[in-house]
Amino acid sequence: MLHDLLVQNIEKHLQFSNTELDIICSYFKPKVIQKRxxxxxxxxxxxxxxxxxxxxFRIFTIDKKGNESTLYFASKDWWLMDIDSFMNQIPSDLNIQALEDSKVLLISRSDKTVLYNQLPTIDKLFRIMSQKALVAWQRRLIRNHTLTAKERYLHFIETYPEIAYKLTDKKISSYLGITHEFLSKIKKLHKKE
Amino acid sequence: MLHDLLVQNIEKHLQFSNTELDIICSYFKPKVIQKRxxxxxxxxxxxxxxxxxxxxFRIFTIDKKGNESTLYFASKDWWLMDIDSFMNQIPSDLNIQALEDSKVLLISRSDKTVLYNQLPTIDKLFRIMSQKALVAWQRRLIRNHTLTAKERYLHFIETYPEIAYKLTDKKISSYLGITHEFLSKIKKLHKKE
DNA sequence: TTGCATAGTTGAACTTGTTCAACTCTTTTA
DNA sequence: TAAAAGAGTTGAACAAGTTCAACTATGCAA
Incomplete structure (x- = not known):
């Protein structure tokens, strides 16, 4: 019940027996996070x-000048973490903040190690998930290099409408890598066309 | 002998027995590629x-306007592929070109599938490698959002001096996401300081 | 060795995007 | 429910980066 969505998500990538799914789910503990x-x-x-x-959720960093830069948003059915800090156990550059009252399933680093040892096929699952994530990052870099700010904005709201409608323009602009003032001007000019 | 460098690279990520390493290496076939x-x-x-x-090698795309955008460079001891096209078997947006006479070890898609089935721990190897690659992409996106073109240039030549010295400024600029004319101006102003 | 293609430089005009400040509108909190 | 904080808009001045064109330098092939 609680883990239904997780099971569905996992099975999009790789099939497991019910026993295996039960083992996996047993390590993911629910946590409620309030808005902000x-x-x-x-x-x-x-x-x-x-x-x-x-x-x-919003996953973002604040640089030395105080500017916010959003790496990505994670809503229902998305994974979230700072993989850099998690893997290398170094202080994170990132903030992960709830944009609304939220509920997550968390697996601790130590439990993940246990799970890797207990169920070797879990490597295949995370191998596939990581490779899909790599594809997404590669595509995003290409878009950042080849599209204008306006094109990136339109791509974002068309690709993630269910996320975009929840977001303030300030947050969207920090994902696109532009100021919120400039996004406001883009939208104004776009309407006129 | 031929596979020594590959073995060293693999063992940076995960330990294997000699038998396992022999199996892995058997699927990687050498290929010589001439400059250009x-x-x-x-x-x-x-x-x-x-x-x-x-x-x-240089891994790059050419967009509709004819501009080149470099995803990354791969010299000795680096992996290279278009993971998007490889995984999804869709036409690639990328070109992979030798910048000098080069030698690679290649594993075909079908052999990789065979290898995954034959040696399940290979999932763990590619899981770890993919996760490290994700860390690198995440860091690069943060740099692209938070650093100026000049800072990105200095970071690149300091981080990859052995690659940078081989490259023309035109290729470096297409990696940084700026025009080669602008890179030329950055370098001129930088020298004066 | 000449000639041709490619790389790099520079300047001027231009476009894209930023900064700052003032203002309005909406949401949150006391 | 008032006031304060945050979100969005707009304009003017500015900075960052592009485009185009002309030129120089370098490497490569016939």
Whole structure:
């Protein structure tokens, strides 16, 4: 019940027996996060990997000049973590903040190690998931290099309408890598056409 | 002998027995590529995954306006492929071109499938390699959003001096996401300081 | 060795995107 | 429910980066 969405998500990538799914799910503990609360803050070490059951999160960094840059958004059925901090156990550059009241399933780093040892096929699952994520990052870099800010904006709202409608323009602009003032001007000019 | 560098590279990520290493290596076939020749061209489907033994490659795309955008460079001890085209068996957006006479080890898609079945721990190897690659992409996106063109240039030549010295400024600029004229101006102003 | 293609430089005009400040509108909190 | 904080808009001045064109330098092939 609680783990239904997780099971569905996993089975999109790889088939498991019910026994295996039960083992996997047993390590993922539910956690409720209130709007505006943080699951991870810049400077601390990421000790979990998470899967979103309800709500929406923003994963972002604040640079020396104080500008926010959003890496990605994670709503229902998305995974979230700082993989850099989680893998290398170094202080994170990222903040993970709930944009609304949310519910996640978390697996701790130590439990993930146990799971890898207990169920070797889990490597295949995360191998496939990581490779799909690599494809997404590669495509995003190409878009960042070849599209204008306006094209990137239109691509974003067309590709992720269910996420975009929840977001303020300030947050969308920080994902696109532009200022919110400029996004406002893009939208104004776009309407006139 | 031929596979020594590959073995060393693999063992940086995960330990294998000699028997296992022999199996893995048996699927990687050497191929010599001459300067300026292509290992993959835009529009064709990527049927291999490669590891560079000698030389240097550029992985880039050409957009509708005719502008080149470089995803990355791969010299000795680097992996190279279009993971998007390889995984999804769709026409590639990328070109992989030798910048000098080069030598690679290639594993075909079908052999990789055989290898995954024959040696399940190979999933763990590629899981780890993919996760490290994800870390690199994540860091690059943050740099692209938070650093100026000049800062990105300095970061690149400091981080990859052995690659950078082989490259023309035109190729470096297409990696940084700026025009080669602008890179020329950046370098001029930088020298004066 | 000449000639041709490619790489790099520079300047001027231009476009894209930023900064700052002022203002309006909406949402949150006391 | 008032006030404060945050989100969005707009304009003007500015900075970052592009485009185009002309030129120089370098490497490569006949």
């Amino acid at each position: 609360d943080f699951l991870l803050t810049q400077g601390s070490i990421c000790k979990f990997e998470g899967f979103v059951l309800e709500g929406c | 020749d292509f290992l993959l061209t835009q529009g064709s489907i990527c049927k291999f995954e490669g590891f560079v033994l000698e030389g240097c």
